[in-house]
Amino acid sequence: MTTNVFDELTWRGMVYDATPGCDGMLATEKVACYIGFDPSAKSLHMGQLIPIALLARMQRYGHTPIAIAGGGTGMIGDPRPTAERQLLSKETVEENVLGIRAQLERFLDFKAKNNPAKLINNADWLFKLGLIDFLRDTGKQFTVNYMLDKESVKARLGREAGVSFTEFSYMLLQAYDYLQLYRGHGCRLQMGGSDQWGNILAGVDLIKKVAATTNQAGAVTGYSHGEPHALVHPLLTTASGEKFGKSEGNALWLDRSMTSPYRFYQYWFNVDDRDVVTYLKWFTLLDRPEIEGLEEAVRTEPANREAQKRLAREVTIAAHGQDGLDEAERVTAAFFGGELARLGASDIEDVLGDAPSGHVPRSALQGGMSFDRFAVAAGLCVSNAEARRLIDQGGAYLNDARILDPRQAVTVEHLIDGRIVILRRGVKTYRLVQITG
RNA sequence: GCAGGGGUGGGUGAGUGGUUAAAACCGACAGACUGUAAAUCUGUUGCCUGACGGCUACGUAGGUUCGAAUCCUACCCCCUGCACCA
16 A cells, blocks of 8 residues: 555556645645535446545545535536436435435445545535525636536537536536535545546635635735645546446446346456456555556466456445345356256245346246247347347257257246246346246 | 538448338347457347248328339428627
8 A cells, every 4th residue: 555545546547637736635634525426316327436436545545535415416417518418306316315325325434433434415505505695606706718618518509409507507516516515524625537627626716716815915825724626537448448337338336226236246257358457456445466466367367367356356345245245156156157957946046036037927838938939028038030030049048058949849847946947148148037926 | 590411220321212121330149269358250130920921110290103211391300601699
């Protein structure tokens, strides 16, 4: 472990940009720092593990992490370069904030003796904010020219549909948040992705304007709670150029009911060799020698996947606890260990309770059901045509036996202990089918 | 508001009356090879059908035609200039 977070983050490749003096502050003082979490869904997604990891690391170095649940800013929405956002209802935002809160509590220590993490909802102050006061106190500090400089706003200005005043104002709200935290919690660092740089600097600028202390001659001598800073991380993409944290184009979630621990684990397990070291640095607390050891392992014995296994273990346990990891590893062993056939139904149910599953009524199998239709009924394929295609190509399996004839009948004979069937497509897509009724 | 360009399958994008379920590329899926990797190679990639064949589809709604993604009309949306706001 290096002596200060900044060096640590630099080594981990997580510093894209920071305000001058930020490194010095982090090396010599213990400060409060914050990151905002947008409550646009009831669960955080994998991409948001990045800010979580940053906060967690700050805490380890003795700084105080503050997670902001954007209950207020979530009512507005940060402008996207393409199109206006759909406003979420107040109820939805509140619900989402609750979900996010529960998840953050697993990653940050809220009971630490010296620097317990804090979780604050910016609705606390934004909802109370009076328009006139806001325009006079905060709005007056910014020129529209400054605000127009933001990339996402520029992009929108070039379009006929434009950008609503609502979203245009977002930047000021975020700046105001930072000011509130600065005043109320002495928060001196805001972090985020590099796409947030503009918004974060707006906050820094606002604080500097409002909280500067001056000498007799009017020159700035300092700031009431110390100089505010900004630090942003690079935006992470995979070696193949995709957005990090997406599988088949869908986001993976931290909520186990939305993304099972098994799928979560598998995502990390399957990380490209080219990405695995970066991910170890970003998402695990492993120290430098350990990561360098794994890096070496990737180079010399890639087939062992030591780095991927370790990555998957570390991150899954952080997100889903020991139970979640056990479950993910049990399912993995059952599916990929080639011993499905030897297990009984209750063992399988036990182990795979969490695996992607489908249900087919027993009555459908009484007279036998052709395999292609069964595959659709069980949710392995979306259409009969797709099922037939899959079978033709030799990628369909029933209880680990390849099926080559679409009309092959699935009957009660195939049931494991009379109530379960395992379907598989290709190498790694398994589906547990429960026969009901 | 005026003028011009455009809306095609998951994406980019060809196609301007029949031979077009719609080129090409990407993505996706499967197979081979492997390490549950990458790269590569092969196949598949609207739906129903074992197959013949059928059905639905090219912004939306109508129309012309034996026949339209392709022509006409109206509407919606996007883009590019110009004007207005200044």
